[in-house]
Amino acid sequence: MKPAPFEQHEPTTVKEAVSLLESLDDRAILAGGQSMVPMLRFRLAVPKTIIDINHVEGLDVFGEEDGWLRIGALVRHADVEHSDLIAEKYGSFADTAPLVADPQIRNRGTVAGSVAQADPKGDWGSVLLAHEGEVVAHGPDGERTIPADEFFLLPYDTTLDENELVTELRVPVPVANEGSSYHKLKRKVGDYAMVGSAARLILDDDGVIETANIALTAVDITNVRATDAEEHLEGERPSSDLFKRAGELAAEQSNPEADEHGGVGYKERMVSVLTQRALSDAAERTGAVKRTVKQ
Incomplete structure (x- = not known):
């Protein structure tokens, strides 16, 4: 089965992506596409518009800054899997990344996309909770941070507003012991x-x-x-x-x-x-x- 026809937008800034979310009806966000593409193929999802965020500047941030490990919305599972920083300091992240699906999916799928999908069988949600992490989202009113403990509501349902875009995940940098x-x-x-x-x-x-x-x-x-x-x-x-x-x-x-x-x-x-x-x-x-x- 082929996907139903849709219009595609490719914003290059967070502001532009949020503006598209706010102005368009019946739209979906595409990052890694490992959940969205199969849904499109089998017409389990038939959005009129796809907002492809792969060209948005700054969403590939990945590293430690100001006491946080920052994982941008375009960071792939494979990026975490092969990171020396992760291997050295973040045991649960190093354990999880190689266990996600298979290499093809890890090369394209994103960590933040997995969290935003809110599948209770997804691994990254548990890791984020265990690290007392947070989800950073941008919407029409600007940026807000959502503690992981407050993010998940039901299967595939979160406290994210419909016009908000997840831009990164953050967890505290490990302390001594x-x-x-x-x-x-x-x-x-x-x-x-x-x-x-x-x-x-x-x-x-x-x-x-x-x-x-x-x-x-x-x-x-x-x-x-x-x-x-x-x-x-x-x-x-x-x-x-x-x-x-x-x-x-x-x-x-x-x-x-x-x-x-x-x-x-x-x-x-x-x-x-x-x-x-x-x-x-x-x-x-x-x-x-x-x-x-x-x-």
């Missing part, structure tokens, strides 16, 4: 997550967990924080027993649905196991503790 990790279960290469768990830990100078963030993929209607498990961890020293209980709490707080890939009980068990592994890797990457879980 910080580590993060992401673990994912999928049926085969290229599949979405059946279950995923992102973990981020910050330890104080005495080796006690000062900050704990855990976010889950594909086990609720959105990417979601495992707040009960986070509270259980904070103020404690990393240990196998501690992480085991945190995994159990994350599983109890998850809300998976049975499907062809597994039942509820199986997925809850995978939440527990993957959360333990992610916490163990995150703790090890703080540089302050040795590996605490062997599975």
Whole structure:
């Protein structure tokens, strides 16, 4: 099946892109196109207008600035996958990028586009939540930042206004004694997550967990924080027993649905196991503790 006819615009500035969003009806934004193009092909989406933002200046920003890691709206999964900065300092990002789909999709698909798509089976939403990141959007009234905790509403639905354009994602630059990790279960290469768990830990100078963030993929209607498990961890020293209980709490707080890939009980068990592994890797990457879980 071929896409329905549409008109295409190629703005070169954020202001121009936002103006098009505001003035045109029945339009869609194209960045990497890894979600949009298949929808167009099968006519699951039939917009009258495509706004292609690949020529917009400044959306390819990627690096640290003013205490933030900035990931522009045109940064590809592959850019993150092959970044020395990411490999050195951002464990969960380095874990996630190679697990996204396949090389062809990673070469074109964008990290910000994946977050804006708000698929609860998407990996980057959980990583953004675990890092207490934020989404930067531009609209007719200018720029605003949306905390990741306030961004996701429902599957494929966010707090983004209809005339706003996501221009970048931001996460805080890691501090001393910080580590993060992401673990994912999928049926085969290229599949979405059946279950995923992102973990981020910050330890104080005495080796006690000062900050704990855990976010889950594909086990609720959105990417979601495992707040009960986070509270259980904070103020404690990393240990196998501690992480085991945190995994159990994350599983109890998850809300998976049975499907062809597994039942509820199986997925809850995978939440527990993957959360333990992610916490163990995150703790090890703080540089302050040795590996605490062997599975």
